[in-house]
Amino acid sequence: MNFDLTEEQIAVRDAARDFAQNVLKPGVIERDRDQRFPHEEVKQLGELGFMGMMVDPKYGGGGMDTLSYALAMEEISKVDASTSVCMSVNNSLVCWGLEKFANEEQKLKYLVPLATGEKIGAFCLSEPEAGSDATSQRTTAIDMGDHYLMNGTKNWITNGSTASVYLVIAQTNVEAGHKGINAFIIEKGMEGFIVGGKEDKLGIRGSDTHTLLFNDVKVPKENRIGEDGFGFTFAMKTLSGGRIGIASQALGIASGALELALAYSKERKAFGKEICKHQAIAFKLADMATEIDAARLLVWRAADDKDQGRNYDQSGAMAKLFASKVAMDTTVEAVQIHGGYGFVKEYHVERLMRDAKITQIYEGTSEIQKIVISRNLIGKI
Ligand code: CAA
Numbered sequence: 091m092n093f094d095l096t097e098e099q100i101a102v103r104d105a106a107r108d109f110a111q112n113v114l115k116p117g118v119i120e121r122d123r124d125q126r127f128p129h130e131e132v133k134q135l136g137e138l139g140f141m142g143m144m145v146d147p148k149y150g151g152g153g154m155d156t157l158s159y160a161l162a163m164e165e166i167s168k169v170d171a172s173t174s175v176c177m178s179v180n181n182s183l184v185c186w187g188l189e190k191f192a193n194e195e196q197k198l199k200y201l202v203p204l205a206t207g208e209k210i211g212a213f214c215l216s217e218p219e220a221g222s223d224a225t226s227q228r229t230t231a232i233d234m235g236d237h238y239l240m241n242g243t244k245n246w247i248t249n250g251s252t253a254s255v256y257l258v259i260a261q262t263n264v265e266a267g268h269k270g271i272n273a274f275i276i277e278k279g280m281e282g283f284i285v286g287g288k289e290d291k292l293g294i295r296g297s298d299t300h301t302l303l304f305n306d307v308k309v310p311k312e313n314r315i316g317e318d319g320f321g322f323t324f325a326m327k328t329l330s331g332g333r334i335g336i337a338s339q340a341l342g343i344a345s346g347a348l349e350l351a352l353a354y355s356k357e358r359k360a361f362g363k364e365i366c367k368h369q370a371i372a373f374k375l376a377d378m379a380t381e382i383d384a385a386r387l388l389v390w391r392a393a394d395d396k397d398q399g400r401n402y403d404q405s406g407a408m409a410k411l412f413a414s415k416v417a418m419d420t421t422v423e424a425v426q427i428h429g430g431y432g433f434v435k436e437y438h439v440e441r442l443m444r445d446a447k448i449t450q451i452y453e454g455t456s457e458i459q460k461i462v463i464s465r466n467l468i469g470k471i
Contacts, residue, residue, distance in 0.1 A: 093390075095161070102143075102158045106165035109138065114170040119435050121172065121296040125288075127252055128173045128296055136207015140166075140177060142185045145205040149189065149197055156331075156393040160338040164389075167342025168349065171445040172296030174342065175452075178335035179248045180204060183453075184211030187257055187328040191316050192275075200255050200275055212253035213332075214244040214276075214302060215325050221246075222458050224259075225268040225322060231260035231309060238262065238274065238314070240307040243286075246452070250300025251285045254278040257315070258304070259325050271321035275313040282307040293444035330403045332453045334392045337409035340417035340449035341385050347417075347424035347442045348378045354428055354437070371427055378420045385413040404466045411459035414449035421446045 095103070113131055121128055135141055143159045145151020152158075159181060167174040188201040203209040220226040229242025240260055247256075256276040263270030276283060286301035315324055352375060355366035365371045388409040395402040421443035425432035432439045450456045464471075 095157075098154075099158050099161055102154065103161040103165055105138065106140065106162035107168075109135070109140075110166050110169040114166065114173055118170045118172075118296070119438070119441070121170075122441050123295075123435070125290070125295045127298045128170070128176070129252070131170075131173055132176055132210065132252075133207065135166075135173070135177060139207075141180050141207035141210075142201075142205025143181055145185050145189055145201065149205050150202045151185065151189075151205040156334060156396045157390060160334060160341075160389050160393045163335055163338035164342035164345060164386075167339040168346030170296065171339055171343055171442075171448075172294045174339050175248055175294055175297050175336075175448075176210065176252070178332065178339055179213055180207075180211050182332045182335040183213035183328050184255065184257055186331050187213070187273075187315070187324065188275075190327070191273075191320070191324055195312070196275060196315070204255060209255055210249050210253045211255045211257065212247050212249040213328070214247050214256050214258040215329075216244060216246045218243055218245055222455055224325065225271070227259060227261040227271055229258070229260040229304060230264070231262050231272060231274060233262060234308075237311060238272075238309040240274070240276070240282075240304045240309050242304050244302040244304075245300075246289070247300050247302050248297055248452075250302060251288065251298045256283075256302070257328075258302075259321050262318070262321075266319065268322040269319045271325075272318065273315040273321040273324040274309050275315065276304075276307065276309065280307050280309070291448075293441070293446070293448050295444075329453055330406050331396060333406040333410040333459070334389065334396060334402065336449055336453045337385075337389045337392065337406065337413040340410070340413035340446065341382065341389050343442050343446050343449065344378070344382050344385065344413070344417040344420040347421045347439055347446075348375070348382055350437070350439050350442075351375065351378070351424040351427040354431070358429075365427070374423050374427060378423055381416045382420065385409070385416040388412050404463060407454070407459040407462040410449075410454065411456050411463065414446070414456060417446035417449050418443075 142151035231238040282305040284303040289299040392405040392409040
């Protein structure tokens, strides 16, 4: 077993770290406060090749492995999880889903501008009444002969207003249950497609999370992805990889919090010595570092499973389940170590604590990860 990174992986990690520290950090508190999307920063990420990292270079991507992507996600998320969720959705849900399952014509038209970061994508599965219970899709796309007619509402959509390409899951045959679901490529500007309200969130406030409305949207037949009825499998397979991205995000939030807590505890003095020299704080740091390393091993294992062509449904779910808990626990402790300073925005850890929570919810809640993991162990109950 070899845990050494290649020169290329180290270069990717370092480039992401430089970008996070030099470009993202300066405005991160203000973007969080004002709920401002990092337009300029995401554009630069695209120019650096971070928006389509794993996509084949022939479609404008970086041709990198999943581990490189996980490393970059960790570094970006240490500083700005609002930017990293935009990056994660574009890379692992939208670009990967298109590269793996779209036809050549769709790839040339949609994947290329998404992989280069020229356009941003969104993944639209959740609905007001279909979150964890993803087979209960209410959005319909009825076959009208020469087109599909789409009606319904999607919510909690990351990149909701910034995206220009949307992968939308909809029911085309209600009687057929999950086998009557399809995935479609929807473009911003299609008649009847409306970007609705923006959510005012606890965390990842710089990301734009919106409701989307589809009112008699005429979807061209050629915009369906894959064979008829493939949509639910498409969503599940795509989310399996997405979960590695969110696990990496959680890992980054946790390791960012540890870095801040460590630095603060080495400077801050109480009772005549630096607080890191008090066992109460030293043991917290030890626990945080151990849990973060364990989370990193799970993330790297899942990334390696994907890179080696092994099944990663289980390892990705485990990585997300564990890393998101570590993100939550570690950020709470980082605030505690900072004392009163941890409770104010200037010291960053309160934002990391708020950002950590969503990693236990989106792309499958922790409870959904446990369903996936337990079904792999014992089958469907
Ligand atoms: N790959 C391929 N197929 C899969 C699959 C996978 N990973 N997981 C399930 N399926 C298939 C099953 O085999 C089954 O097909 P068959 O009947 O042909 O065998 C079909 O899908 C239905 O599966 P289940 O019977 O297991 O369905 P279920 O209703 O019992 O539960 C679930 C499925 C795993 C709970 C699923 O609903 C799920 O993952 N829910 C969570 C949804 C989710 O993660 N939402 C996140 C929203 S996206 C987001 O957050 C993006 C963002 O913007 C950040």
